[in-house]
Amino acid sequence: MKKSLSSLLVGALLAVATGVNASDDIATKIATKVADSLNVTVNKVVPSPVNDIYQVYSDKGVFYVTADGSKMFHGNLYDLDNGLTNLTDQAMSEVRRQELAATAGTTIDYPAQDEKYVVNVFTDISCGYCRKLHNEMAEYNALGITVRYLAYPRNGRNAPAWQQMEQVWCAADPQDALDNAKANIKMSGTSNCDAAQNVAMHHSLGGSFGLSGTPAIVLEDGTMLGGYLPPAKLLDVLEK
Structure with missing residues (x-):
């Protein structure tokens, strides 16, 4: 037995x-x-x-x-x-949340004074709707929405926007440089610095998330929204 x-x-x-x-x-x-x-x-x-x-x-x-x-x-x-x-999106949400948490210190942030929500936005300086979103930054911030920008030059490494975004991330004042780039003001300065690596890192991250265009908004819980949303509409989504 x-x-x-x-x-x-x-x-x-x-x-x-x-x-x-x-x-x-x-x-x-x-x-x-x-x-x-x-x-x-x-x-x-x-x-x-x-x-x-x-x-x-x-x-x-x-x-x-x-x-x-x-x-x-x-x-x-x-x-x-x-x-x-x-x-599929449910499975990816946790992956996005964890990987975005690891980008701390590499993003260009526009903090709300009375912060209620934080959103991650993959952006391209040559994208029309990205510029529209950026032009409404004061409204997002006024609603308590902090925006964390990640670089996603959607046409790839050989496009002019790639080097320009490296210049933005390398600037002494990246936020001011990004404001100018979004306003189509001619870029100057170096694209050869440690921070320039963030552009490639963000672009690779966006690819792993399955990005098909910009702007791409990712919430704190990893949920990815499709494209541009006006400030009031984004707040409505966040409150739900």
Whole structure:
């Protein structure tokens, strides 16, 4: 009887161990396949809410891949049984919250005197709606909304806006430099400083969040809003 029980315990432990190794093997296989096929950096692979589908977190957003690594889709996954909950955005919210917390000291901030809310805004100095948002900064601040700017020159490293945003972040007074850049005042000064690295870091972060344009507003809890919102409308969203 004792021998039989021992055999059962060993068998159970082996089954658990095999299951863990199999999951690790699947995750490694999927990570390698996605990285090689899409030329992206894979940060994490976990089971998705759908059986035999894995959720892949990368520097270009979230992908869903079959367990055998042969099929993939990119987009939002919704829960039809729970009010069309966006499960993809729900999963990304905590990731965004943690990664944005790590950007402290690298953003250009416009603090509200009576701060009630803090929003993170990925911005591009060549973006029309980014300039519109910036022109209304006093209204956001008056409503108790602090704005933390992250750099996201949406046309990439070879676009003029990239170097200009490096100049902004390198300036002795980055806030004043950003005000001028948003007003289309010709930039001067160096783009070669330690702070210039923040532009590349923010841009990479935005890519991992799946940004498709600017401005992109991310709330403190990691929720990402789609594009520009007027001050009163943003306050309404925050109060809910």
